[in-house]
Amino acid sequence: MFTLQQCQEIFNTALLREVELLKKKPEELYLPVEYIMSSGGKRLRPSLVLMSFNLFSDDIESAVYPALGIEFFHNFTLLHDDIMDKSPMRRNNPTVHTKWNENVAILSGDAMAIIAYHYISKCRAEFLTSVLETFSQSALKVCEGQQYDMNFETLQDVSEADYLKMIELKTAVLIATSLKTGAILGGAKTQEANTLYDFGKNLGLAFQLQDDLLDVFGNSEVFGKPIGADIIANKKTYLMIKALSVARDNDLAELKQTLSNKYSGHAEKIKTITGLYHKLNIQKYTAGKIKCYYDNALQCLESVNSGARTKEYLRSVAEMLMHRER
Amino acid sequence: MFTLQQCQEIFNTALLREVELLKKKPEELYLPVEYIMSSGGKRLRPSLVLMSFNLFSDDIESAVYPALGIEFFHNFTLLHDDIMDKSPMRRNNPTVHTKWNENVAILSGDAMAIIAYHYISKCRAEFLTSVLETFSQSALKVCEGQQYDMNFETLQDVSEADYLKMIELKTAVLIATSLKTGAILGGAKTQEANTLYDFGKNLGLAFQLQDDLLDVFGNSEVFGKPIGADIIANKKTYLMIKALSVARDNDLAELKQTLSNKYSGHAEKIKTITGLYHKLNIQKYTAGKIKCYYDNALQCLESVNSGARTKEYLRSVAEMLMHRER
Numbered sequence: 001m002f003t004l005q006q007c008q009e010i011f012n013t014a015l016l017r018e019v020e021l022l023k024k025k026p027e028e029l030y031l032p033v034e035y036i037m038s039s040g041g042k043r044l045r046p047s048l049v050l051m052s053f054n055l056f057s058d059d060i061e062s063a064v065y066p067a068l069g070i071e072f073f074h075n076f077t078l079l080h081d082d083i084m085d086k087s088p089m090r091r092n093n094p095t096v097h098t099k100w101n102e103n104v105a106i107l108s109g110d111a112m113a114i115i116a117y118h119y120i121s122k123c124r125a126e127f128l129t130s131v132l133e134t135f136s137q138s139a140l141k142v143c144e145g146q147q148y149d150m151n152f153e154t155l156q157d158v159s160e161a162d163y164l165k166m167i168e169l170k171t172a173v174l175i176a177t178s179l180k181t182g183a184i185l186g187g188a189k190t191q192e193a194n195t196l197y198d199f200g201k202n203l204g205l206a207f208q209l210q211d212d213l214l215d216v217f218g219n220s221e222v223f224g225k226p227i228g229a230d231i232i233a234n235k236k237t238y239l240m241i242k243a244l245s246v247a248r249d250n251d252l253a254e255l256k257q258t259l260s261n262k263y264s265g266h267a268e269k270i271k272t273i274t275g276l277y278h279k280l281n282i283q284k285y286t287a288g289k290i291k292c293y294y295d296n297a298l299q300c301l302e303s304v305n306s307g308a309r310t311k312e313y314l315r316s317v318a319e320m321l322m323h324r325e326r
Numbered sequence: 327m328f329t330l331q332q333c334q335e336i337f338n339t340a341l342l343r344e345v346e347l348l349k350k351k352p353e354e355l356y357l358p359v360e361y362i363m364s365s366g367g368k369r370l371r372p373s374l375v376l377m378s379f380n381l382f383s384d385d386i387e388s389a390v391y392p393a394l395g396i397e398f399f400h401n402f403t404l405l406h407d408d409i410m411d412k413s414p415m416r417r418n419n420p421t422v423h424t425k426w427n428e429n430v431a432i433l434s435g436d437a438m439a440i441i442a443y444h445y446i447s448k449c450r451a452e453f454l455t456s457v458l459e460t461f462s463q464s465a466l467k468v469c470e471g472q473q474y475d476m477n478f479e480t481l482q483d484v485s486e487a488d489y490l491k492m493i494e495l496k497t498a499v500l501i502a503t504s505l506k507t508g509a510i511l512g513g514a515k516t517q518e519a520n521t522l523y524d525f526g527k528n529l530g531l532a533f534q535l536q537d538d539l540l541d542v543f544g545n546s547e548v549f550g551k552p553i554g555a556d557i558i559a560n561k562k563t564y565l566m567i568k569a570l571s572v573a574r575d576n577d578l579a580e581l582k583q584t585l586s587n588k589y590s591g592h593a594e595k596i597k598t599i600t601g602l603y604h605k606l607n608i609q610k611y612t613a614g615k616i617k618c619y620y621d622n623a624l625q626c627l628e629s630v631n632s633g634a635r636t637k638e639y640l641r642s643v644a645e646m647l648m649h650r651e652r
Contacts, residue, residue: 110469140441
């Protein structure tokens with residue numbers, strides 16, 4: 001039985017070893033891969049692969065390569081998203097396209113997607129077809145989610161349902177796939193693998209809404225990013241969409257005016273919007289929605305037929321994610 | 327037994343059917359995929375998958391999905407290369423990043439890489455591990471080749487050996503992999519699959535050198551691209567590298583001066599360089615190198631243990647490629 005921390009350690013050991021093997025030429029292609037893969041991160045997805053695998057089998061080393069594949073894929077999407085979003089920083093380091101250039105970032109990202117598939121393919125032959133089908137379907141959904149996210153930037157009206165669908169595709173599906181992949185590799189029945197997918201999907205939705213919340217109400221030093229960045233970028237987060245739907249009369253007018261006013265100072269804009277969120281009870285609405293997904297997730301986990309102790313470890317990961325401040 | 331034309335027809339029928347299935351949302355993600363996959367091209371790689379498969383088996387339909395995978399991957403690399411090279415046109419149409427924008431081109435390219443793997447994975451389970459390993463290794467080499475190609479743009483001295491290694495990675499390896507994949511799927515022994523890989527590698531090298539030659543000595547209307555584009559772009563093709571290595575005294579000085587003179591007119595530059603190529607016998611050197619690879623390729627094909635008739639069809643493809651004018 002392995003805890004989250006133990007799974008993270010097993011994964012990080014394997015990652016260090018594999019990153020050494022990627023010190024190849026041409027350097028312009030492989031150095032950025034090493035750079036982003038060594039820049040930290042929670043290693044949430046690969047740990048979930050291992051923990052889900054561990055519900056059904058103890059031979060955890062045999063799931064490490066597919067776990068590496070999913071983490072490489074996740075970082076590949078971050079690398080390309082950062083180009084598209086023109087983000088200068090990631091995990092307190094300059095992004096690849098900032099440190100090198102856009103061409104290097106495009107091509108080393110492409111290489112990472114290929115390396116991801118290379119690792120995912122390193123699993124027992126009997127599970128390969130099923131693992132690859134699950135992974136490719138989800139990988140395509142992640143691209144769809146990113147496209148919707150970009151489309152929303154220029155759309156006036158984004159409904160709550162549209163937003164939830166977008167974060168499901170962009171974030172929740174890969175977390176769900178991590179759990180399903182671990183289950184398949186551990187020899188779980190199809191139904192159990194699908195239930196763990198649903199556990200992960202609900203957990204992923206709660207996780208992203210928590211992120212939206214922390215952007216406004218978090219502690220900047222703990223969260224690791226400046227507070228209010230989504231507000232400054234006029235991002236249509238769950239909070240903003242909810243505020244636009246519940247605000248009336250003067251509040252709605254003030255909200256819309258602040259959104260359209262390009263010339264107000266950053267601090268002032270954050271203060272006004274945060275004030276409106278308080279007045280409109282947006283934190284409560286969002287926390288309620290998070291709890292709803294969190295409860296759904298736990299219900300899924302409950303129905304998985306496996307040893308109580310490993311399920312307890314997964315439950316504690318879910319709880320930790322819900323109470324996280326970063 | 328299927329000829330090149332028949333394989334192209336089988337492939338194009340499958341492609342049309344699959345492109346219909348890709349009419350999905352969000353349109354910004356999938357329309358560019360449909361656009362580039364419907365813009366023509368020789369369909370050389372997927373046809374080689376099918377013809378190589380046909381050396382060992384007649385059930386050609388069972389190799390169509392992996393053939394689709396390789397053609398999707400090839401077009402994904404073209405799409406991303408066009409962003410990196412800032413190319414405005416491809417196959418007489420605006421490139422994706424020109425018709426839409428760079429973000430759309432990055433993300434729909436990413437989707438194409440995933441779709442490529444999805445198709446490649448649709449093969450008989452017993453061959454899946456081997457097909458994927460071959461493919462991922464080669465896909466990574468294609469990225470390495472593109473990176474070297476970009477590096478060469480700013481390097482003063484590129485040796486003939488460096489150049490040949492670059493085009494092997496960027497172009498020849500995927501042609502080789504097409505042939506090897508067909509052979510694996512057809513049930514060929516490892517040695518035969520590797521011999522077909524070598525046939526394809528030599529054919530691919532000859533193919534790319536032919537491309538370099540056609541850029542200078544081709545007929546623009548037949549070739550489909552303006553003649554001398556590589557000269558204008560100061561590209562270090564085989565011809566240029568050879569010319570720089572054999573030119574002496576005044577010829578070398580004139581060559582270097584023309585290369586460094588940014589202000590000479592395009593027509594004048596093409597005329598001067600082409601004149602030097604004539605004087606230095608560069609066409610003859612290049613044709614000799616092409617013949618060398620072509621002969622190597624045929625020798626590999628000769629040693630494959632398979633029916634004479636299907637080998638004859640593959641030999642005629644090689645001959646057609648060597649005498650092509652476009």
